[in-house]
Amino acid sequence: MRHSITFLLAVGLAATTLAAPQAKGRKAPATPPPAPPIDLSKPEGVVAANRKMACSLEDGKAVVFWWKGSAYSRVPGERDRALFNVEGMNIRQCGTVKDPQRGDGYRLVSREILLFLDPETGKPLEKWKNPWTGKENEVVHVANDPVNGPPSFPIGRDGAPVKWRGNIMKGRLWTTGEAPLFYKNALGGEYQDYVGGEYHAMEMLTMFGYLKDVLDASQKEAHDLTIAWARTSDWLPWMEMGDRVGMMIYSTVGKRLANANDLSPLLKDEIAKNYPAYAAPPPLDDARPNETSWTYFKKKIDAKRKEDAK
Amino acid sequence: MKNVTLALAFVSLLAGPAFAAQKKASPPPPKPRLDPNKPEDVLAMERKVNCSTEDGKEALYWFAGNVYSRTPGEKDRLLFGVHGFNFRTCRTFSDPKRGPGYRSVSREMLIYTDKDSGEVIKKWKNPWTGEEVDVLDVANDPVSMREPTYAYAADGVPRTFRSEVKDGWALDGGGAARLFYTNPLGGDYQEYVGGTYHAMEFGTQMARMDDLTDPNTTFVKDRVLTWVRVSKWLPWMKMGSRIGAVVFNTAGLRLDSFDDLPAVVKAEVKANWPVWQSAPPPDDARPSMTSWDQFKRWKADKK
Numbered sequence: 096m097r098h099s100i101t102f103l104l105a106v107g108l109a110a111t112t113l114a115a116p117q118a119k120g121r122k123a124p125a126t127p128p129p130a131p132p133i134d135l136s137k138p139e140g141v142v143a144a145n146r147k148m149a150c151s152l153e154d155g156k157a158v159v160f161w162w163k164g165s166a167y168s169r170v171p172g173e174r175d176r177a178l179f180n181v182e183g184m185n186i187r188q189c190g191t192v193k194d195p196q197r198g199d200g201y202r203l204v205s206r207e208i209l210l211f212l213d214p215e216t217g218k219p220l221e222k223w224k225n226p227w228t229g230k231e232n233e234v235v236h237v238a239n240d241p242v243n244g245p246p247s248f249p250i251g252r253d254g255a256p257v258k259w260r261g262n263i264m265k266g267r268l269w270t271t272g273e274a275p276l277f278y279k280n281a282l283g284g285e286y287q288d289y290v291g292g293e294y295h296a297m298e299m300l301t302m303f304g305y306l307k308d309v310l311d312a313s314q315k316e317a318h319d320l321t322i323a324w325a326r327t328s329d330w331l332p333w334m335e336m337g338d339r340v341g342m343m344i345y346s347t348v349g350k351r352l353a354n355a356n357d358l359s360p361l362l363k364d365e366i367a368k369n370y371p372a373y374a375a376p377p378p379l380d381d382a383r384p385n386e387t388s389w390t391y392f393k394k395k396i397d398a399k400r401k402e403d404a405k
Numbered sequence: 406m407k408n409v410t411l412a413l414a415f416v417s418l419l420a421g422p423a424f425a426a427q428k429k430a431s432p433p434p435p436k437p438r439l440d441p442n443k444p445e446d447v448l449a450m451e452r453k454v455n456c457s458t459e460d461g462k463e464a465l466y467w468f469a470g471n472v473y474s475r476t477p478g479e480k481d482r483l484l485f486g487v488h489g490f491n492f493r494t495c496r497t498f499s500d501p502k503r504g505p506g507y508r509s510v511s512r513e514m515l516i517y518t519d520k521d522s523g524e525v526i527k528k529w530k531n532p533w534t535g536e537e538v539d540v541l542d543v544a545n546d547p548v549s550m551r552e553p554t555y556a557y558a559a560d561g562v563p564r565t566f567r568s569e570v571k572d573g574w575a576l577d578g579g580g581a582a583r584l585f586y587t588n589p590l591g592g593d594y595q596e597y598v599g600g601t602y603h604a605m606e607f608g609t610q611m612a613r614m615d616d617l618t619d620p621n622t623t624f625v626k627d628r629v630l631t632w633v634r635v636s637k638w639l640p641w642m643k644m645g646s647r648i649g650a651v652v653f654n655t656a657g658l659r660l661d662s663f664d665d666l667p668a669v670v671k672a673e674v675k676a677n678w679p680v681w682q683s684a685p686p687p688d689d690a691r692p693s694m695t696s697w698d699q700f701k702r703w704k705a706d707k708k
Contacts, residue, residue: 161571163569163579164578164579164580165579165580165581167581167583167605169605169635169650171599171603171648172599172601173585174583174585174603175581175583175585175603175605177581177583262656264658264660264665265627265658265660265661265665266627267627267629267658269629269656271470271631271654271655271656273471273473273481273483273654275473275480275481275482275483276480277479277480277481291477291478293478295475295477295480295481297473297475297481297652299633299652299654301609301631301654301656303611303629303656319574321574321576321609321611321629323578323609323631323633323656325607325631325633325654327475327481327635327650327652340477340648342475342650344581344605344635346578346579346580346581346607346633347578347579347609348569348576348577348578348579348609348611349576350571350572350574350576350611352571352572353572357572
């Protein structure tokens with residue numbers, strides 16, 4: 096699973112995985128006994144807690160996360176520059192997946208947007224004057240469809256039961272994690288080990304919730320989740336920075352929303368105008384490979400080259 | 406390493422669950438909620454977050470996470486774990502023109518832990534140079550506001566509430582403190598030969614508006630935060646001019662007292678930094694100490 100700007104990955108990382116089919120309350124005609132709380136000492140409980148935070152115990156329920164902040168440059172020898180404001184969203188849903196060996200789990204499918212905004216006007220940028228090259232570049236916003244996760248089960252890929260890896264203190268519960276990414280760049284050639292150009296980034300995501308909400312088995316979703324997403328990475332391909340030394344640093348804050356209607360007017364507008372598919376998550380059985388900003392950009396470049404060659 | 410400066414990151418807002426209102430003989434009229442549009446109330450909200458509206462009441466923020474290297478051509482490496490905390494208290498000031506104000510004083514600390522065992526480390530084997538180096542904890546006492554801050558700035562500009570409010574939450578973050586200045590450990594010709602101090606720090610803080618604006622509480626109890634830092638190598642790593650950066654990623658929350666800190670932190674403080682078990686006195690007038698002062702003292706001690 097290789098993403099770029101991939102919120103999901105970090106979520107997957109911090110929150111390992113899976114859906115515990117929660118006791119779907121046997122319907123006793125009298126007062127049903129309350130569902131026992133989710134137990135984080137059991138792998139099924141870990142899966143349920145992670146699923147409640149990442150999406151919902153209910154299959155096919157669309158869930159939206161939103162975040163905003165800034166993107167900076169880091170170049171040795173100069174003060175970091177504030178390049179863009181950013182605002183992003185991820186719309187996802189989970190579906191139950193059963194595995195004879197690994198138990199009842201879930202898989203998350205999502206679409207994700209990150210807009211690069213003019214720090215002065217707050218509007219999405221179309222062009223950007225690169226201060227280092229002097230060139231004017233066409234801005235390619237992040238629109239990744241899909242950003243899907245591998246299924247999560249109570250039994251991990253290594254055969255061991257999954258463990259709770261988050262933190263619990265003072266009634267609060269949080270997961271925090273880093274995903275250091277270093278792999279063959281989709282835009283690079285066949286000899287990256289020799290000449291460089293690998294994809295190099297780190298995603299950092301923290302998600303805070305309330306222990307009581309997350310453990311309450313009668314609630315299918317955890318609300319009141321706030322998030323901090325940060326990222327360090329190489330230059331974005333559309334900046335045309337080539338081998339220039341330096342990197343990008345992203346700083347954002349956000350939360351889980353009740354639904355897509357709670358997104359900012361800016362994101363709602365952009366989705367309606369330019370990204371209509373992003374009003375809903377991909378289908379639960381989505382089998383497409385993940386899109387990253389790098390693979391997306393490659394498609395655009397390849398199409399343009401084809402056009403130019405005509 | 407200017408302060409790995411927690412103080413800086415924390416100047417923002419938050420709120421805590423209800424605290425028993427003091428009972429008075431006759432039922433007092435209910436107090437109005439703090440108003441984010443009133444400079445005096447914004448100051449009070451900020452104070453509830455940073456410390457307490459009660460002078461001398463201590464606030465403790467703690468966070469923990471990981472420190473990675475980033476250097477071109479290799480996957481970022483997990484170097485060590487980190488715990489940080491800041492113990493703070495405030496004192497009331499007032500000014501005929503600028504309205505109510507306060508000044509905060511604090512002590513802050515950052516200690517490093519083994520990436521596998523979680524135990525405090527005092528030595529670290531540098532994987533690039535092969536040298537075993539002494540770890541320098543961050544232990545700054547005090548880290549204080551130079552001057553009190555007021556509801557109105559010296560030029561009369563009123564204080565404004567700057568958090569992003571969403572679904573009843575006050576969210577702070579999304580920006581960064583960009584630090585780039587003459588390195589106190591460097592020479593007199595840094596603009597010619599390099600060696601400038603270069604770092605970025607950013608945090609997020611999250612609290613409920615209900616808690617922030619509650620007129621019956623003196624501090625916000627339920628407040629969570631993250632703190633991230635991207636900087637040149639730490640001086641004690643002895644990396645010299647080698648290309649690369651360290652990336653800190655941490656998360657934490659406001660605690661009630663020293664006893665709430667993780668055992669590994671408490672043990673280290675009690676053994677080596679006993680003064681850090683509380684905030685400085687609210688009238689502490691000493692100038693702030695930075696990690697630079699500390700590094701120089703450390704180097705001098707070693708000679």
